[in-house]
Amino acid sequence: MREDSARSCESSTVTFETLECWVREQVQRRIQEIIEDEVAEFLGRERYQRRGDVDASRGYRNGYGKARRLSLSSGTITVRRPRVRNTEERFESRLLPLFQRRTKEVGDLIPTLYLHGLAEGDFELALRGLLGEGAPLSPSSVARLKGKWQAEYEAWRSRSLGDEEVVYVWVDGVYVKAGFEKEKAALLVVIGALRDGSKVVLAVETGYRESIQSWAALLRDLKARGMSTPKLVIGDGHLGIWGALTEVYPAAGEQRCWNHRIVNVLDQLPKKAHAPAKALLTRIPYAETRQEATKQKGTFRNWCHDKGFSKAAELLDVDWERMVAFYDFPKAHWKHIRTTNVIESPFASVRLRTTAAKRFKRVENAVAVIWKVLTVAESRFRKLDAPQLLADVAEGVQFRDGTRLRNGRTWEEAAD
Secondary structure, eight states: OHHHHHHHHHTSOOOGGGHHHHHHHHHHHHHHHHHHHHHHHHHTSOTTOOOOSSSGGGOEEEEEOOOEEEEETTEEEEEOOEEEESOSSOOOOSSSOTTOOBOHHHHHHHHHHHHTTOOGGGHHHHHHHHHOTTOOOOHHHHHHHHHHHHHHHHHHTTOOOTTOOEEEEEEEEEEEOOTTOSSOEEEEEEEEEETTSOEEEEEEEEESTTOHHHHHHHHHHHHHTTOOOOSEEEEOTTSTHHHHHHHHOTTOEEEEOHHHHHHHHHTTSOGGGHHHHHHHHTTTTTOSSHHHHHHHHHHHHHHHHHHTOHHHHHHHHTTHHHHSGGGGSOGGGHHHHSSSHHHHHHHHHHHHHGGGGGGOSSHHHHHHHHHHHHHHHHTTOOOOSSTTHHHHHHTTOOEETTEEEETTEEHHHHHO
C-alpha cells in the first residue's frame, strides 16, 4: 500500500494533500542511495565498475535481499538491502543495521503510549495509525521490546557512577499496584544534577513503603557504584530518605520540598481559608533572604493565631532549618532546589497511570517500563540555570542568601 502510494506521488504534481507522501518517498530514495554508497565504499568500486585484479578479493554485489519496511516517526518506508558475496568480512550498513525495523524515536514512542493506557493488543491499531499500514509492529514485537527494556534496565542499574560528579539530588517515590501483588510497592526514584548542569536519572528501584531501610539500601548501592556525596538532597519531608542519609551520606545537605509543605499546611485549614493562607505561604520561599523568609513566616503565624489555626502555624515551624537550606546555594539555582518539581514533572505521567497498573502482572515488570519512560524524558531535561555555578558548589564554595562568599563575607561586604 505504501509503495503504491509513493509511486502515485512521484507521478503527479505535489500538492498539500500529497506532501507527506512525497516527502516520505524522497526520504526512502535518499536512504536507498546512502546504502548503495556504503556498499561502493566497502567494495572499493561503484556499482557498474569492473573488478580489477587488485580488488578481486573484495567481493561483489549479488542483487538484493527481501524488501524491508522501516518505521520512522514520520511514517513507514521500504528499503532493499544489497547482497555482498565472497568477502572476508561481513558488510554491515551503518545507516541500517541488520534486523533493524524501527528508528530509536519510534522505540521511544512505545513505552510512552503504554503508560498512557494502551494495552498490548491495542498497539498495532494505534501505531499503524501513526506510522502507516506497513509498519512492522505487532503485540508480540511489543512484548519482545519490553523484554529488551528489562535487560537494558538490569545493565543500567549496575553501571558505574564514578565518572558522574553529582551536586544536587532530588528524590521521590510512587506506589504501583500490580495484578498479582497483594500490596502496593513503592518505586524509589533519584534524579541528579551533575557538575555541568545536566540532569540524569540515577536510580529507579522498588522499596517497601519508602522506609529508611529501603532508601538506605538504594543509597548504599549508589555509593558502592561510585556516586559522590551530593551537596544537597531535595525531597518530601515524609520520606525515609532523611534517616537513610545520616547512615550513608551524612555530609549531604537537606532541603524539604516547599510544595509538599504548603499542601500539608493547607490540609490543616478549612477550605474557605486556603486562598488567603496560600497567598501568605508562597511569600516565604520566594523571599530574597533567609531573614525575610523568617519574617514572612512570623506574619503567617500571626494570621493563624488570629484565625484560631494554631496547628497550621506549628506545622510550618517543623524542620524550619531544612526548609530554608536553599539560601546557602546560588540564587540562580533556587527555583530548582526549593521543590521536587525536577522529579515531579517527568514523573507526572507515571503517577497518572499507577491506577491502571494491573496490566503489570508483577511489580518488576512495571519498573522496567517506568524506567524506560523516565530515560526517554531524560533526553528532554533542561540544564539548570547558571550551570557554571555548579562547579563552585561542587568545590565547596560558600554562599549566603544566594551570594558567593569571600573570606566569610559576601562580595559586597568585602568591598566595603
